[in-house]
Amino acid sequence: MTLAPTPRPRQSQRLAMTPQLRQAIGLLKLDNRALSDALRKAEKTNPCISLRRPVAGVITDQVPAAPDDLTAHIAQQIRLAFDRDDEMSIAYALLEALEPWGWLGASVDTIAQGIGKAPQQVDAILKHMQSFEPTGVFARSLSECLALQADELGLLDPLMRDLLDHLDMIAAGEMDALARKCGCTRKDISTRLAALRGLDPKPGLQLAAAPPPPAAPDLLVTGTPDGWHVSLNAATLTEIEILPGLDAQSRRDAEQLNRAVARRNATALTVARQIVAYQAGYLDGAAHLVPVTLSQLAAATGKHESTVSRVTAALTVQTPRSVLSLRTLMGRGLRGIGAKGAAIPVARFESRLSALIKAENPNQPISDAQLARALAAEGIGAQRRTVAKYRAALGFPPAHKRRQASGSK
Structure with missing residues (x-):
């Protein structure tokens, strides 16, 4: 009997992940913005693809112009305040040491040593820059920051200077001892503390970059006489136009991509409409969302659970109550007890x-x-x-x- 290995034919079945299937699954995981990015990449490599950009809709994702940040604001004032190159070099060195909240983050001696200038020269430029807007920038301590602002408002009398020199006693609540030390009454201190509370200890944050606006939703839910209507947000949706071309393969790829996008959009609408149907009571004003599971949605839509999971994880929807992810609109629940076992x-x-x-x-x-x-x-x-x-x-x-x-x- 021979025990040597010999080849034997064997038949088996397995699911092959074709490029088209991988493409379709990949599109399901994208929101409208990410889908537009993917289509722009395809447009660059396929001469048969031309994109129709999103049109203005009910909700757009236009980003308002952000205000200048602190660095740009100070740099503009430097160009207006100084003419000589040596002064501007010192001013820009001070700007590099500026913290985001507006205080100077290094000592005058350290800055002077770093640029090879005399500390007296740096200090003179610093004094000038402490008059820049917003008032209080380039301060080296909290007391100096508040003093610059108090001086601007005409509040920096001798008693206010004494209080700013003893902020530690104010923080500790030692008002009686502070009154004796400054030779004043507690009422005098209270009056000036009220003025101090109106000052800004971190003036640089007034020019902090504005946070980006929230992304526009992928789907819209609107009320109609016949119930709740779900639609894709045209303001975020890019469409494909197939151009004639000599390359047959490029055209086939473009047509395949167009079909995949159409299926993705149809699947998104099918799943979203089913979720909205479950949550009609919530949209009408009910206090709680009805818990809906992936298996329930899969059975109701005829889609696989993995397909439903990808769609609900990626997309957001604008409802009359707020913008939610589809997954959030499904609600959360605990199992019930009894014959039906509803969540x-x-x-x-x-x-x-x-x-x-x-x-x-x-x-x-x-x-x-x-x-x-x-x-x-x-x-x-x-x-x-x-x-x-x-x-x-x-x-x-x-x-x-x-x-x-x-x-x-």
Whole structure:
């Protein structure tokens, strides 16, 4: 008998991930903005693809012009304030040492040594730049920052200077000792403290870059006489136009991409419309979302759970109440008990859990296990550890600590 290895034919079936399938799956994971970016890349490499850019719609993603940041604002003032090259070199060295909140982040001696200038020269330029806007920039301490602003407002009298020299005593609440030290009354101190509270300890943040606006939603939900209507947001949607070309393969690739985008858009609408149908009560004003699972959506739409998962994770929707991700609009829930076993909204679970704890006998607090049994009697299924997690999130301590707190009263 020969034991040497020999080749044998074998047949088997397996799912092949074709390039077209990979492309379709990849598009499902993209929101409208990312999809537009992907199409622009395809346009650069395929001569048969021409894109029609998003048109103005109900909601656009235009970004308003951001105000100048602190560095640009100070640089502009430097160009207006100084003419000589040596002065400007010192001024720009000071600008490099400026912290985002507007204070000078290095000592005059350190800056002077770094640029090979005398400290007196740097200090003279610094004094000039401390008059720049916003008032208080280039201060070397909190007291100097507030003093610059108080001086601008005509508030820097001798008593105000004394108070700014003793901010540590103000922070410690030593008002009587401070009044004796400054030779004034507490009322005098209170009057000036009220003025100090109106000053800005971090003036540079007035010119901090504005945060980017939120991205425009991918889908829109609008009310109609026939119910809630779901549509793609045309203001964020790029469309493909196929151009004639000599390269047959490029045209086939363009047509395939166009079909994949159309399927992606149709799938997004199908899933979103089903979610909105489940959440019609919430959109009409109900307090809680109805918990919807991926398996429920898959069964209702005829899509695979993985397809539904990709769509709901990627897309956002503008509803009359707020902009939400599709996954958020699905709601969260806990399993129910009984024949139907319907999911229970988390908000309802938290409300009942809070009510049970508040209604307990303070001398005999209910344990997490007892709370779980009480909720189960109402048709809300939750393990003891789940009850413990939500109890802690609601701010209620464990039963033994609630008992101790009750006994100490």
